[in-house]
Amino acid sequence: MEKQLKNLKEKVIRGYHINREEALALTELPFEPLCTSADEIRRHFCGNQFDLCTIINGKSGKCSENCKYCAQSSYYHTEVETYPLLGTKELINQAEYNAARGVPRYSIVTSGRKLNRQEVEQACESIRELKKSVPVSVCVSFGLLDEMEFQMVKDAGAVRVHNNLEASEDYFPNVCTTHTQADKITAIHAAKKAGLSVCSGGIMGLGERMEDRIDLAMTLRELDIQSVPINMLNPIPGTPYENNPRLTEEEMCRIIAVFRFILPKSFLRLAGGRGLMKDQGRKCFQSGANAAITGDMLTTTGITIQRDMEMLRELGYQVAEVSFTGNKQIPGT
Secondary structure, eight states, X not given: OHHHHHHHHHHHHTTOOOOHHHHHHXXXXXXXXXXXXXXXXXXXXXXXXXXXXXXXXXXBSOBSOOOTTOTTBTTSOOOOOOBOOOOHHHHHHHHHHHHHTTOOEEEEEEOSSBOOHHHHHHHHHHHHHHHHHOOOEEEEEOBSOOHHHHHHHHHHTEEEEEOOOBSOTTTHHHHOSSSOHHHHHXXXXXXXXXXXXXXXXXXXXXXXXXXXXXXXXXXXXHTXXXXXXXXXXXXOTTSTTTTOOOOOHHHHHHHHHHHHHHSTTSEEEEOTTGGGSTTTTTTGGGTTOOEEEOBOOSSSOOBOHHHHHHHHHHTTOEEEEEOSSOEEEOTTO
16 A cells, blocks of 8 residues: 555646546555655645745625535524624724734735625725735735726735635535536636636535545646645534534545645645644645645634744744745845
């Protein structure tokens, strides 16, 4: 088995794209050698660069979509706070706080199917003002915008759009029925046409099989996604998934490792649910993951920036502003 693993790892390092059957076979291989091999692939393609970001819940609750994992959906009875799109001052204050602590990327995330045109214009004005004073890369998650709206966002100063596929194409209808994965992919193509990079991944623990996770990774590879958030479901009371069993840390590490074999050059980002792990993701960062969201999540408590910075230094990572054309290390991190 270890010879099989070594041969496949070396093929990936030489540029080979593994197929679905080979990815499924990885799930049966011994845990520690799999994680070690995945991390060797990560080091070969990405070095020790680490892409760290923070997010702000820019508009909360009353979402028209019925995603079964989400506390912000109007379909479910949760205790999530609701408020309209935040003003410029609030967005800038949080960006300054994060940037002062060495986090090079800041993402504004809003609830709802998409921002309306007036909200897009308001958000763009906030981004323009933010970019005047805060040295961060701005990312946005504004829903299913069209190409013209994405162009407005880019012209305002944003560099990346987040739009998770959440699950495989086959499993997605079990997660959400008010929009389709095809709607999301259309938005991803529109963002790329507007000249924005794209961050897209999924949530593990929705009831999907390993085959579904692999199919999701294969789709992300086809879309050439280089920033891939991997969330672990945090079951929220009041949502249909409130009683879903939590994945174990070993399951998450194995998922990360398999994703690394499929997406060898991507930045695999531990996102929601990391705070549920006893080691706060340390083992995943030794199994192929090399990016994370730090600080609080949208509706749940995350891990402090200081604690993450300390752990990443211990692991030998360099927090950097990562782009598709190169890496720019942020001084002092």
